[in-house]
Amino acid sequence: MAEPKLRVLMVSDFFFPNFGGVENHIYYLSQCLLKLGHKVVVMTHAYGNRTGVRYMTGGLKVYYVPWRPFAMQNTFPTVYGTLPIVRTILIRERITVVHGHQAFSTLCHEALMHARTMGYRVVFTDHSLYGFADVGSIHMNKVLQFSLADIDQAICVSHTSKENTVLRSGLPPAKVFMIPNAVDTAMFRPADVRPSADVVITIVVISRLVYRKGADLLVEVIPEVCRLYPNVRFVVGGDGPKHVRLEEMREKHSLQDRVEMLGAVPHSRVRSVLVTGHIFLNSSLTEAFCIAILEAASCGLLTVSTRVGGVPEVLPDDMVVLAEPDPDDMVRAIEKAISILPSINPEEMHNRMKKLYSWQDVAKRTEIVYDRALKCSNRNLLERLSRFLSCGAWAGKVFCMVMIIDYLLWRLLQLLQPDDDIEEAPDINFLH
Amino acid sequence: MASKRYTYIHESESETRRGAIDIHHVIINRSRSTGYTRLMGLAFFLVILGASMYFLEKDNPVRNLSWSCLLSGFFIMIQSRKLVKKESVIIMPTFGIQLETQCLSGKTVSRFIPIGKILKPVLVECVTPVTCYWSLSLYLRGEEQFTLVFKELRPSLKMLVPIWKALCTVIGTDQSEMITEEKHVSG
Numbered sequence: 116m117a118e119p120k121l122r123v124l125m126v127s128d129f130f131f132p133n134f135g136g137v138e139n140h141i142y143y144l145s146q147c148l149l150k151l152g153h154k155v156v157v158m159t160h161a162y163g164n165r166t167g168v169r170y171m172t173g174g175l176k177v178y179y180v181p182w183r184p185f186a187m188q189n190t191f192p193t194v195y196g197t198l199p200i201v202r203t204i205l206i207r208e209r210i211t212v213v214h215g216h217q218a219f220s221t222l223c224h225e226a227l228m229h230a231r232t233m234g235y236r237v238v239f240t241d242h243s244l245y246g247f248a249d250v251g252s253i254h255m256n257k258v259l260q261f262s263l264a265d266i267d268q269a270i271c272v273s274h275t276s277k278e279n280t281v282l283r284s285g286l287p288p289a290k291v292f293m294i295p296n297a298v299d300t301a302m303f304r305p306a307d308v309r310p311s312a313d314v315v316i317t318i319v320v321i322s323r324l325v326y327r328k329g330a331d332l333l334v335e336v337i338p339e340v341c342r343l344y345p346n347v348r349f350v351v352g353g354d355g356p357k358h359v360r361l362e363e364m365r366e367k368h369s370l371q372d373r374v375e376m377l378g379a380v381p382h383s384r385v386r387s388v389l390v391t392g393h394i395f396l397n398s399s400l401t402e403a404f405c406i407a408i409l410e411a412a413s414c415g416l417l418t419v420s421t422r423v424g425g426v427p428e429v430l431p432d433d434m435v436v437l438a439e440p441d442p443d444d445m446v447r448a449i450e451k452a453i454s455i456l457p458s459i460n461p462e463e464m465h466n467r468m469k470k471l472y473s474w475q476d477v478a479k480r481t482e483i484v485y486d487r488a489l490k491c492s493n494r495n496l497l498e499r500l501s502r503f504l505s506c507g508a509w510a511g512k513v514f515c516m517v518m519i520i521d522y523l524l525w526r527l528l529q530l531l532q533p534d535d536d537i538e539e540a541p542d543i544n545f546l547h
Numbered sequence: 548m549a550s551k552r553y554t555y556i557h558e559s560e561s562e563t564r565r566g567a568i569d570i571h572h573v574i575i576n577r578s579r580s581t582g583y584t585r586l587m588g589l590a591f592f593l594v595i596l597g598a599s600m601y602f603l604e605k606d607n608p609v610r611n612l613s614w615s616c617l618l619s620g621f622f623i624m625i626q627s628r629k630l631v632k633k634e635s636v637i638i639m640p641t642f643g644i645q646l647e648t649q650c651l652s653g654k655t656v657s658r659f660i661p662i663g664k665i666l667k668p669v670l671v672e673c674v675t676p677v678t679c680y681w682s683l684s685l686y687l688r689g690e691e692q693f694t695l696v697f698k699e700l701r702p703s704l705k706m707l708v709p710i711w712k713a714l715c716t717v718i719g720t721d722q723s724e725m726i727t728e729e730k731h732v733s734g
Contacts, residue, residue, distance in 0.1 A: 168672040168679075181676050199677040207679060536551065538681070538703050540672070 119154035119542070121485055122209055126226040127216035128189050130159040130177065134382055136406050137217050137242050140296055142171075147478030149173045154542060156208050158201075160190045160222060174543065178204055182222070192221040194517065195524055201229045202528060206537040212485050214238045218245065218255065218280075224262045231265050231499070232521045236488040239263060240270040241280045244403045244424050256283040257507075261514045264502045267488035270294050270481065273425025276403040285506070294480045295429070297472040298409040305415035305461035306390035312456055316347045318449070319392030319416065321385060321407060322399070324355030329398030329421060334360050335442035336398070338368045340449050347453070348373045349396075352380035352388050389414040393459075394452050400440055402426050408435065413468045415461020419452045421445070431471075434464060496522055548706060552576055555706040569638040569717075571710045573702045575631065631699040636710055640717050646696060664688050668696070668714035670707060683707045685714075 125145060129137040145155040150173070157177045166181045180200055185191040205213070213230040215223035218241050227237050239262070246252040263269060263284040269291045271277040277291050310317065318340070324330040334357075337349055351361060351374065358376075365374050380388055389395065395411030397420040404425045408418045412434050420426050422437040429435075436455075438448035496518075503514040548555040558570040630651040637645040643661040650656075666686045671693065673682050681704045684693035696710070 167674045178674060178679070180674055196676075200674075200679070203678050538705075541704070 120152055121482070122154040122211045123148060123156070123485065124205065124208065124210045124213045125155060125157045125216065126159070126213060126223050128160055128184065128220040128222045129217055130157055132162055132165065133188060136296070136404075139406070140242065141216055143297070143299065143474040144478055144481060145175050146173055147474045148481070149175060150475075151478055151482065153482075154208075156204070156210070158204060158222070158226065160184055170543075176208075187219075189220060190222040192225070194225065195521060197222065197225045198229050198521065198524055199528060201226050202233060202525070203537055205230065205233065205235060206534055207540045209539060210235065212236045212238060212488060214240065216240050217242050218259050219243065224258060227262055227266065228518070228521060229525070232518065232525050234493055236491065237266045238268045238270065238484055238488050239266050240272070241276060242272055242403060244276060244279045244401050245283060247283070257510060259284045260506050261503065261510070261517075264506055264514070265499050267491045268292060268484050270484055272296050272404040273428050275425040275428065279403075292480070292484050294477055294484070295472070296404050296406050296409070297474045297477050298406060298413050298468065299474070300413050300465065300469045300472070303386050303389070303410045303413035305465050309415070309461055310391060310393070312393050314346065316344070316394065316453060316456065317350060317392040318347060318394045318396050319350045319352070319389055319411070320396045320398070321352040321380060321388060322397065324353050324357040324361065326357065327400055329400050329440060330355065330357030330360065332398040332421075332440060332442060332445060333396075334364045336445045336449070337374060338364060338370065339442065339446050341368070341370055341373050343446070343450070344453065348375070350375045350377065350388065350392060352377040352385070354379040385410065386414060389416060392416055393456055394419060394449070396449070397421065397426070398440070398445065399423060399426070405429055409468070409472060413465055415459070415464045417452050417456060417459050419445070419448045431467070434467075550703055550706075553700060553702045553706065555702065557709065567640075569713050571636045571638075571713065572633055573635075573697060573700050573706060574633045575700055634697045634700050636696055638713055638717050644714070644717075648698060660685065660687065660694070662718065665718050668711055668718065669693070670704070670711055681707055683711055
C-alpha cells in the first residue's frame with residue numbers, strides 16, 4: 116500500500132451525528148482528501164453513547180473522545196486536560212498537519228495549542244462571522260488572538276469572512292487563504308419535471324427559525340407578499356424558537372392554506388422540499404457564506420437573499436436577487452424575482468453550479484494550503500513566545516505563561532510515557 | 548516477544564497436531580509494576596506526613612514519621628496484593644477457552660467460556676479521556692457488552708494479533724474473511 120502523502124487530523128467540536136454546515140464541510144473535505152491519497156483522521160467529542168473509534172465511508176477514522184459537551188455542543192474548556200489524548204492521537208496516527216475548524220470550538224483551540232507546542236504544523240478554518248462590540252465577542256476574539264498568534268496558515272470561506280477574521284485575530288492577511296464551501300451537485304439536482312409556475316408560484320424557506328437567520332423578517336414579509344400576489348404560496352421548513360411567531364402570523368392573517376409549515380426537515384429530505392418550489396428565500400441577518408443558497412441554486416431555484424456578510428460573493432448576479440435586511444426591500448426583491456422567473460432554466464443553472472463549485476476543487480486548494488504550512492519553518496519556544504507578547508499588555512503575558520506551562524506539561528508527559536511507548540496504529544484499507 | 552512493559556510467551560503442545568491446547572501468556576515486567584506502586588506509596592507517605600505535621604501533634608515529629616511510615620507500608624502492601632503479574636489465555640479447541648489472571652500474591656482468578664458461547668473475537672481500539680489503546684475482546688452470545696480477554700494488562704497490538712488469530716482459527720470464523728483482514732492490517 117502506497118504511503119499517504121499527507122496525514123491530516125481534523126479537529127472540531129462539530130461533527131456527525133450533529134448536523135450543520137461545519138460538520139458537512141469537514142466530512143466532504145475529508146472524503147475528497149482521502150480520494151486524493153491522503154490519510155485523514157477526525158477528532159471530536161463523544162455524542163451520547165457514541166464514543167471510541169468509528170470508521171466512516173472511505174476509511175475515514177473518527178475519534179469520539181469521551182469528553183462531554185457542556186454548552187452549545189462545546190467540550191468543557193480545561194486548557195490542559197486534552198493534552199494527553201491529543202498527544203496520543205498525533206503520535207499513533209503519525210499526523211503531519213492538524214486542521215482545526217470553527218472559532219467557537221473549545222476542543223479545536225486546545226488541540227491547536229497542544230499541536231503547536233509539540234511542533235506540528237497547524238491550519239485553522241473559520242466558518243462564521245462574529246461581532247466586535249458585545250461582551251461575548253470580545254472574549255471570543257481574545258481567545259482567537261491567542262489561538263491564531265502561532266498558527267501556520269488560516270482559511271476562510273469568503274472574502275468578507277477573511278476580513279472579519281483578520282480584524283478579530285490580528286493575523287497578517289498574507290497568511291489567510293480564501294477557499295469557499297461547495298455543494299454536492301450530484302445530490303442537489305432539479306426535479307425531472309419542474310412544477311408549473313403559471314398557476315401557483317411556490318417560495319421555499321429552509322432555515323433554523325432563530326433571530327440570527329432572520330425569522331422575524333419572514334413574519335413581516337410573508338403576509339405582504341401573500342397580499343400582493345394571490346397566486347404565491349410559501350413552504351417553510353425548519354424549527355426553532357421563532358416557530359411560534361410564524362404560527363401566530365399564519366393565524367392572524369388566515370394564511371393556513373397559503374403557508375405550509377413543515378417543521379424540522381432532515382438534510383436527506385431537503386432536496387425533495389426544494390424541488391417543489393420556484394424561488395428560495397433566505398432572510399439571514401449574518402452569514403459568512405450560506406451553503407443553503409448554493410443547494411437551492413443547484414436544484415434550479417432562483418434565490419432571493421439578504422445582502423449580508425459573504426452572501427453577495429456566493430452566486431452570479433443572474434441567479435440571485437439581493438435585498439437589504441428590511442421587510443420592504445425584501446418584498447421588492449421578491450417582486451423582481453417573480454418577474455424574471457419565466458427566464459430561469461433550472462437545468463442550465465444546475466450545470467453552471469457544477470462547474471462553479473465542487474468539493475474536489477476545495478480539497479485541491481486545501482492541499483496547497485497544507486503544502487504551504489509544511490514549508491513554514493519550525494520555531495523554537497522562545498521565538499513563539501515573542502508572538503504572544505504582542506497580543507496585549509496583560510493578555511500577552513498570560514498567554515506566554517499558558518504556553519510555558521503547556522510546554523512543561525508536555526515534557527513531563529514525555530518522561531512518564533515516552534513517545535516510543537505509544538504504539539502506532541496500522542492504516543486499514545477498506546475494500547471498495 | 549518482549550517489550551519494555553510486557554513479555555509474551557506462547558506455549559503449544561505441538562505445532563502440527565490439530566486439537567492441541569494452545570496457551571498464551573502476557574507477563575508484566577516486574578520493575579514497571581512495582582515501580583508504580585512505590586511511586587504511589589511515596590506520594591501517599593508524603594501526603595500523610597504533611598497532613599499529620601500540619602493538623603496533628605506538631606511537637607512530636609518522630610511519632611508522626613513512624614505513623615506515616617506504618618500507614619504507607621500498609622498502603623503499599625494492599626496495592627501489591629492487587630497487582631497483576633500475569634494474564635493467560637488457554638485455548639482448548641472444540642471445548643472452550645480459559646482466561647486466567649494471576650496476581651503477585653499468588654491468587655489466580657479464572658473464567659472458562661465454552662466455545663459455543665463465543666461469536667467472534669475482535670481487536671478494538673479503546674478511547675479514554677486521556678489515552679487510546681488496543682484491546683482484544685470477545686463478543687459472546689447473549690451478552691451486550693464485550694468481554695475483555697486481558698482485563699488488567701494492556702499488551703501491544705503485535706502481541707494481541709497472534710492470540711486473535713489463534714482464537715479465530717479455533718472459533719472457525721470464515722477463513723477468507725480473515726485472510727482479507729490480515730492483508731490490509733499493515734504497520
